[in-house]
Each structure stands twice: as structure tokens, then as C-alpha cells.
Amino acid sequence: MKPAPSLLSSAFLQPAGQALPAPLLALRKQRGAALVDMPMPTRKTENWKYSSKYLKLTDEMATSLPTAGKTGSALAVPGYKVAFINGVMVPEASEYPDLNDILIQRFSDLSDAEASELAERLDSTLDAKAVQFAGLNTARFEDGLVIRLKPDAVLDQPLFIIHEVTADASGSAFPRIFVEAGRNSQITLVEEFISSGQEAVFVNSVTEFTLAEGANVTNIRLSMGGENVQHIGATGVTQQRSSRFESHCVGFGGPLRRHDLRVRLEGKGAECKLNGVVVTQGTQHYDNHTTIEHVAPNCDSEETYRNIAADKSHAVFNGRIHIHPDAQKSNANMSNKNLLLSTGAEIDTKPELEIYADDVKCAHGATIGQLDKESLFYLVSRGIGIREANVLLTMAFINELVAQIPVDAVKDTVQIRLNQFFDQAFQEV
Amino acid sequence: MLSIKNLHASVEGKEILKGINLEIKAGEVHAIMGPNGSGKSTLAQVLAGNDAFEVTSGSVTMHGEDLLEKATEERARDGVFLAFQYPVEIPGVSNLQFMRTSVNAMRHHRGESEMNAAEFMKLAREISKQVDLDPAFLKRGVNEGFSGGEKKRNEIMQALMLQPKLAILDETDSGLDIDALKVVSDGVNALRAEDRAILMVTHYQRLLDHIVPDFVHVLAEGKIVKSGGRELALELEERGYAWLGIKDDETAASSALSNSAN
Numbered sequence: 184m185k186p187a188p189s190l191l192s193s194a195f196l197q198p199a200g201q202a203l204p205a206p207l208l209a210l211r212k213q214r215g216a217a218l219v220d221m222p223m224p225t226r227k228t229e230n231w232k233y234s235s236k237y238l239k240l241t242d243e244m245a246t247s248l249p250t251a252g253k254t255g256s257a258l259a260v261p262g263y264k265v266a267f268i269n270g271v272m273v274p275e276a277s278e279y280p281d282l283n284d285i286l287i288q289r290f291s292d293l294s295d296a297e298a299s300e301l302a303e304r305l306d307s308t309l310d311a312k313a314v315q316f317a318g319l320n321t322a323r324f325e326d327g328l329v330i331r332l333k334p335d336a337v338l339d340q341p342l343f344i345i346h347e348v349t350a351d352a353s354g355s356a357f358p359r360i361f362v363e364a365g366r367n368s369q370i371t372l373v374e375e376f377i378s379s380g381q382e383a384v385f386v387n388s389v390t391e392f393t394l395a396e397g398a399n400v401t402n403i404r405l406s407m408g409g410e411n412v413q414h415i416g417a418t419g420v421t422q423q424r425s426s427r428f429e430s431h432c433v434g435f436g437g438p439l440r441r442h443d444l445r446v447r448l449e450g451k452g453a454e455c456k457l458n459g460v461v462v463t464q465g466t467q468h469y470d471n472h473t474t475i476e477h478v479a480p481n482c483d484s485e486e487t488y489r490n491i492a493a494d495k496s497h498a499v500f501n502g503r504i505h506i507h508p509d510a511q512k513s514n515a516n517m518s519n520k521n522l523l524l525s526t527g528a529e530i531d532t533k534p535e536l537e538i539y540a541d542d543v544k545c546a547h548g549a550t551i552g553q554l555d556k557e558s559l560f561y562l563v564s565r566g567i568g569i570r571e572a573n574v575l576l577t578m579a580f581i582n583e584l585v586a587q588i589p590v591d592a593v594k595d596t597v598q599i600r601l602n603q604f605f606d607q608a609f610q611e612v
Numbered sequence: 613m614l615s616i617k618n619l620h621a622s623v624e625g626k627e628i629l630k631g632i633n634l635e636i637k638a639g640e641v642h643a644i645m646g647p648n649g650s651g652k653s654t655l656a657q658v659l660a661g662n663d664a665f666e667v668t669s670g671s672v673t674m675h676g677e678d679l680l681e682k683a684t685e686e687r688a689r690d691g692v693f694l695a696f697q698y699p700v701e702i703p704g705v706s707n708l709q710f711m712r713t714s715v716n717a718m719r720h721h722r723g724e725s726e727m728n729a730a731e732f733m734k735l736a737r738e739i740s741k742q743v744d745l746d747p748a749f750l751k752r753g754v755n756e757g758f759s760g761g762e763k764k765r766n767e768i769m770q771a772l773m774l775q776p777k778l779a780i781l782d783e784t785d786s787g788l789d790i791d792a793l794k795v796v797s798d799g800v801n802a803l804r805a806e807d808r809a810i811l812m813v814t815h816y817q818r819l820l821d822h823i824v825p826d827f828v829h830v831l832a833e834g835k836i837v838k839s840g841g842r843e844l845a846l847e848l849e850e851r852g853y854a855w856l857g858i859k860d861d862e863t864a865a866s867s868a869l870s871n872s873a874n
């Protein structure tokens with residue numbers, strides 16, 4: 184057996200597309216240079232402990248997937264739409280209004296001055312050490328999308344970003360989004376990661392949000408790529424005074440799924456609500472790493488994640504709450520519950536609390552369990568079939584989180600996918 | 613209708629039922645009494661099909677068919693209903709969703725069309741009134757946060773919705789105050805019908821003041837040690853289980869007096 188390579192292959196450091204403004208090309212080059220000796224995560228890498236074995240990058244997957252001639256997903260959405268194909272936005276397949284106070288632009292369409300300003304801010308919401316692969320996205324993005332909301336701007340409908348990867352050949356895609364929400368602005372951004380084709384591909388995505396004072400941002404993220412897609416994604420958020428960030432991450436497993444979500448509460452009175460649902464089956468994997476930084480005082484964070492693992496699948500949750508010394512009167516709540524649907528499934532959960540302020544309220548809880556036999560018996564004793572009873576109880580575990588998804592069409596999509604999951608998971612029941 | 617022959621059952625390798633024989637005809641109401649731990653709930657659970665209990669020998673037939681080889685849900689669809697001594701709480705599944713799924717599973721089994729939401733709500737409202745439960749409870753999780761008495765009334769409500777052939781009521785009277793006891797026994801009496809049998813498990817005789825049984829059986833250490841008419845219950849109340857040479861922590865009579873303390 185060939186030993187696993189210990190450094191990121193140099194094949195991964197060749198970006199495609201030179202159509203970017205000079206400041207962004209320069210940033211990309213700089214990040215690439217910094218990754219030359221990037222060690223690949225192993226079992227001994229603390230934040231990849233349970234997941235490194237699923238990461239199987241080959242040199243064939245290093246090349247950027249072609250974007251020329253692709254039309255983009257025909258998926259109809261109840262709102263505005265931006266279609267990404269293999270990491271690059273496709274204007275012909277996108278539909279959004281031309282507004283004065285909300286600017287939606289490709290990186291490649293920015294002036295040098297705008298690009299230079301953006302280059303300063305890219306990666307600013309993430310911690311390069313903790314989110315190793317975000318840097319790779321910055322070294323590789325072919326293009327990207329920047330959404331700027333001017334003060335008080337309100338987008339009247341959700342904006343859907345359909346991230347499609349076409350896996351007709353092996354390769355990779357590096358979608359990049361930067362959202363700058365101005366003072367008291369509001370937006371709901373839905374991101375759907377989907378795939379077509381069967382070849383082994385790698386998706387490395389980064390989405391960043393900066394929320395100015397009083398901004399209100401909702402982000403729904405659906406991870407629904409195929410069994411041939413290894414996906415490492417990161418979401419970074421910084422929040423100023425009295426801003427609110429709400430996220431709903433729904434993930435279906437794959438050969439490798441990793442999402443790092445980091446929220447920094449930097450302004451007094453900011454609040455975030457992070458919901459997450461993960462379901463895995465077969466030999467799938469999913470790893471959520473979240474970090475909430477309470478930097479400023481009087482901020483609230485509420486985090487609720489649920490994992491359901493069937494068959495021989497593996498789900499991981501790592502939730503870190505860091506309360507900085509100045510963050511008095513912080514209120515942090517984290518709940519992680521996990522459901523194992525088979526004895527062969529595995530779930531690893533780890534809450535990490537670091538509290539350096541004394542006047543804080545911080546509660547956390549994590550549980551791992553199976554479907555309750557007594558409850559199952561109660562349901563079937565009323566004539567409900569055993570399969571349906573299993574579905575009812577499994578759904579009960581995540582009902583509340585699904586119900587909270589604020590866009591009905593997304594809720595429906597999630598329910599359809601969940602039903603497919605149940606069909607598979609309870610096939611032999 | 614129901615014929616139990618020499619039924620033995622154990623849990624975790626320990627034999628609990630040690631040869632039960634019982635014949636129940638349609639239209640009859642049977643009461644099973646006995647001290648705590650004598651195996652009353654075990655019998656009820658075995659009849660409903662809880663596989664935590666292993667039937668080691670004996671047979672149970674209902675309408676001539678082998679009941680024991682059927683899955684729990686099949687027994688339910690054939691008309692077996694168990695009102696649990698300790699109904700489980702299921703947060704995340706609403707009572708409404710639960711009962712509608714149940715009613716429709718039964719209808720489906722009978723080849724009838726599903727009840728739509730409006731029809732179901734109408735029925736559910738009516739019956740919830742009958743057992744004195746606020747219809748608002750339908751929206752809550754199954755038994756979630758219910759008081760002991762509400763749970764028992766919810767069990768009777770389900771029996772009334774499902775109209776079973778054989779209703780097994782496991783201590784549906786315990787934990788009820790006098791008013792709730794009245795509501796529950798009115799519900800049970802409403803269930804009495806020519807084509808239906810009722811098997812009531814009770815620790816106390818007081819329920820039998822409201823629901824008059826045709827037969828009373830005394831269960832002790834996994835066996836029926838005495839059977840008789842309703843006068844047997846009265847005699848037990850007066851003389852206690854010790855009269856039959858049965859050990860009990862509390863006598864039937866004294867516990868009957870402490871009913872509202874539950």
C-alpha cells in the first residue's frame with residue numbers, strides 16, 4: 184500500500200481563469216504560495232480527527248472543472264436566482280433585479296479599486312489556522328460573487344444561489360461568495376449545493392458575511408451533492424452591534440462532507456441563531472465544525488444541531504463557544520442531539536467551551552441515543568406500521584428544526600430528500 | 613372471542629406468567645385484580661405483542677386465529693387495543709398526527725378510504741369532549757407534559773376513536789381523582805358492546821363501582837388463583853388479598869381508601 188501523501192499536492196495549486204482584476208489575482212497568488220507546504224489533515228490533526236480518513240484527493244481531481252458552454256441548473260426557485268456552475272457564476276441562468284442599493288456582481292466585473300477593497304476583506308471572517316481549506320479556495324477561485332447591501336437595503340425575496348458541479352470528468356470547483364450587509368439591511372440567502380455526473384470531484388466552497396450594525400441576515404444552506412462529491416465548505420460571519428444572523432444548515436451525507444461555520448459577535452447586542460440538521464446513511468460521512476466567538480458584551484447565541492446516522496454512516500459535530508474576557512453578559516446556548524438508527528453507525532460529538540468572562544450564561548448539552556423502543560411499541564400498538572412508526576419518531580427528532588426553515592420551498596425540498604432518506608434507511612424494517 | 617391457554621411468559625429470563633387460562637366472550641367485561649408485581653401488566657403487554665416479553669409456552673387465539681404469531685400492528689388492526697398503565701410521552705409527534713395516522717392505518721386495513729383532515733378533526737373534537745380533554749391538547753406532542761389523569765383520558769379517547777374488538781385497560785383508574793374516574797368509567801361504559809370484550813386490569817376495587825364486570829379474576833404470582841363474579845371483588849375489598857393467602861404490601865381495602873392521594 185502506498186503511504187498517504189502528507190502535503191497538499193502541488194497539482195491543487197494551479198488556479199484556472201485569469202479574468203480577474205489584478206488585486207484579486209495577486210491575492211490568489213499570495214495564498215497559493217502560502218499553501219505550498221500545507222500538510223494534509225491526518226488522524227492526529229485535532230479538527231480532522233474523525234474525518235481525515237474520508238478525504239481522498241487525487242491529482243485527477245485537482246484540475247478546475249470546465250465552465251465554458253455550461254448552461255446552469257434549470258431548477259425553478261421562488262425568488263431571485265444566481266446559478267453557479269463549477270464555481271463560476273452563469274449570468275444567463277441567473278435572474279435578479281438590478282437595484283441601486285443592492286449590488287450583485289462577479290469578481291471579474293469589479294473595478295480595480297473595488298477589487299482591491301474586496302481583496303482586503305476576503306478571508307477576514309475566517310480563522311486560517313482552524314479552517315485550513317478556506318485558504319485553498321482563496322488560492323483557487325476562478326471567479327466569485329460579491330453581494331453588497333447598502334444601508335437600509337432590503338431584498339424583498341430570498342436570493343437562491345444554486346451551486347452546481349457537473350461531474351462528467353474528475354476535477355474540482357471553488358465557489359466563492361462574499362456578502363457585505365450594510366447598516367440595517369436585510370437579506371435571505373439560500374445556498375443549494377447540487378451535482379450532476381458521476382466522476383469523482385472535489386468542491387471547496389467559502390461564503391463570507393459581514394454584518395454592519397443592525398443588519399439582519401438569514402442563510403439557508405443545503406448540502407445535497409452526489410456520492411461522488413467530496414465537499415469541504417466554510418462559512419464565516421462577523422457581526423457588528425445589534426445585528427442578527429440566522430443560519431439553517433441542512434446536510435445530507437456523502438463520501439466526505441465538511442462544513443466549518445464560524446460566527447464572530449464583535450458588536451454589542453449582536454445575536455446569532457444557528458440550526459443544523461444532518462442525516463447520513465450507507466457509508467456516508469458528514470462533519471460540522473462550528474465556532475461562536477463572543478467578542479463583545481451582551482451578545483446572544485443559540486445553536487441547535489441534530490445528527491441522524493443510519494447504516495454504517497458517520498456524523499461528527501464539534502461545537503466551540505469562545506467567550507472573550509470583555510464579553511460580559513453573554514448568553515450562549517448550545518444543544519446537540521444525535522440519533523443512531525443502526526448499531527453500525529457512528530456519531531462523534533464534542534462541545535468545547537472556553538469562557539474568559541465571569542458574568543455569562545452558557546448552557547450546553549449533547550446526547551447520543553437510539554429510537555425509543557417504548558415509543559415505537561406505543562405507535563405500533565395503535566395499528567401504525569413499523570416503518571411508519573420509525574419515520575414518525577425519526578422525524579420527531581428534527582421536526583422543530585425543519586419547521587423553522589423560513590422559506591417554504593426549501594422546507595419542501597428538505598422534506599422530499601428526507602423522505603428518500605427514510606425510504607432507504609428503513610428499507611429492511 | 614379470546615382464548616388464553618396455559619400461557620407462560622418471561623422477561624429477561626425470569627418467568628412472570630406461569631400458566632394463565634382465560635376465556636373471554638364477546639360482550640363480556642372481565643376484571644383482573646391482584647397485588648403489585650403479580651403479572652397483570654405483563655399479561656396485558658403480552659397480549660398486545662410487546663416483544664420485551666417472551667412467550668415460552670401456551671397459546672392465545674382471538675376469533676380462532678393465533679394471536680401470538682401476529683405483529684403488534686396486525687393485532688391492533690384486528691381489534692386489540694391496550695390502554696397503557698404508563699403511556700409514553702413522544703415529543704415531536706403531535707397527538708393529532710399520531711391519532712390520524714393510527715385511524716387511517718386501521719381504515720386502510722379495512723379497505724376504507726383515509727379520513728381527511730377536516731373529518732378527522734370533527735371526530736377528534738367530539739371525542740375529546742367526551743373524555744373532557746381540551747381539544748387544544750391535540751396540537752401538543754403525544755402525552756407530552758400531560759398529567760397522569762390526562763394521559764389516562766387520552767388512552768380512553770384513543771379507544772373510543774379506534775373502536776376495538778378487545779379493549780385491555782391496564783390500571784386506567786390509577787392516579788385519577790373522583791371526577792376523572794367518573795369521566796374515564798363513562799368512557800369505558802360507552803365502549804361496552806355486544807361485539808366487544810373488555811379486559812380491565814386493576815389493583816383496586818373502586819373502578820368496579822363504576823364499571824360492573826361480568827367476571828373477576830385474581831392474579832397472584834403469575835397465575836389466576838381465583839375467579840368469580842363481581843361479588844369476588846367486594847369480598848376482596850373487605851378481606852384483603854391475605855384472605856386468599858396472597859402476600860401484598862397494601863391491602864386492596866386500604867388502597868381503595870387512599871384513592872385521591874394518588
Ligand SMILES: Nc1ncnc2c1ncn2[C@@H]1O[C@H](COP(=O)(O)OP(=O)(O)O)[C@@H](O)[C@H]1O
Pocket residue numbers: 623624628646647648649650651652653654655664
Ligand atoms: N421489563 C421488565 N424487566 C424486568 N422485569 C420486569 C419487567 N416488566 C415487569 N417485570 C417484573 O415482572 C413482574 C410482574 O410485573 P407486572 O406485570 O408489571 O406486575 P403488575 O402489573 O401486576 O404490577 C414484577 O416482578 C416486575 O418487576
Ligand SMILES: [Mg+2]
Pocket residue numbers: 652653654697782783
Ligand atoms: Mg401493572
